[in-house]
Amino acid sequence: MVGIGRLMYEKNLIVAGEGNLSVRLGGHSFLVTPAGTNKGDLRVQDLLETDIQGRSAQGTATSEWPLHKQIYELRSDVRAICHAHAPWATAFAAAGRDLDGSLLTETATLFPRVPLAARALPGSDALAASIIPFIADHDAVLLGNHGVVTVGKDLHTAFSLLETVERLAQVTLLAEAASGTGHSPE
Numbered sequence: 055m056v057g058i059g060r061l062m063y064e065k066n067l068i069v070a071g072e073g074n075l076s077v078r079l080g081g082h083s084f085l086v087t088p089a090g091t092n093k094g095d096l097r098v099q100d101l102l103e104t105d106i107q108g109r110s111a112q113g114t115a116t117s118e119w120p121l122h123k124q125i126y127e128l129r130s131d132v133r134a135i136c137h138a139h140a141p142w143a144t145a146f147a148a149a150g151r152d153l154d155g156s157l158l159t160e161t162a163t164l165f166p167r168v169p170l171a172a173r174a175l176p177g178s179d180a181l182a183a184s185i186i187p188f189i190a191d192h193d194a195v196l197l198g199n200h201g202v203v204t205v206g207k208d209l210h211t212a213f214s215l216l217e218t219v220e221r222l223a224q225v226t227l228l229a230e231a232a233s234g235t236g237h238s239p240e
C-alpha cells in the first residue's frame with residue numbers, strides 16, 4: 055500500500071491528501087489508508103487495520119470508508135480498492151460524461167465502458183450509494199465531479215486499472231481535439 059500510494063502521487067493521480075486505498079485482509083478485517091494524509095508520504099506504520107464499520111484502534115480511517123465498505127459488501131471477489139482524483143478521468147466526471155472503452159483496442163475487452171455515478175458529497179452515504187447501479191458489472195466507475203474508483207483481486211490490479219482508465223480519458227480527450235469534432239473518432 056505504501057508503494058502504491060507513492061506511485062499514485064508520483065504519477066500525478068492524486069495531490070495533497072487526496073485519494074485512498076484499502077485491502078481486504080480476510081473476514082471483516084481491512085487495511086486502509088488514514089484520513090487526510092498524503093499518500094506519497096505514507097509509511098507502513100501509518101496504515102490502519104479496521105473492521106467493516108471502518109473502526110480502528112490505531113487512528114481515523116479514510117473518510118471514504120463508506121464507499122469502500124459498499125463495494126466490499128457488494129463484491130466478494132474484490133480484495134483491493136483504489137480511489138484517486140486522476141485529472142483526465144476527473145475531467146470526464148466533472149463534465150458529466152462516462153468513458154467509452156471501445157475507443158482503444160487495449161481497453162475494449164478490459165472494460166467496454168467506464169460508467170459515471172451521480173455526484174454526491176465525498177465521504178457520504180450518498181456517494182457510497184451512487185456506485186450501486188454500476189459496481190456489480192464494472193471494475194472502474196467515475197464518481198460525479200470527484201474522480202474514479204477501481205477494484206481488483208489485489209492492489210496492483212486495482213492500481214493498474216486506475217492507470218488504464220486515466221490513459222483512456224487522456225487519449226479520448228486528445229482524439230476529440232485531433233478530430234476537431236468534439237467527439238471520439240469512429
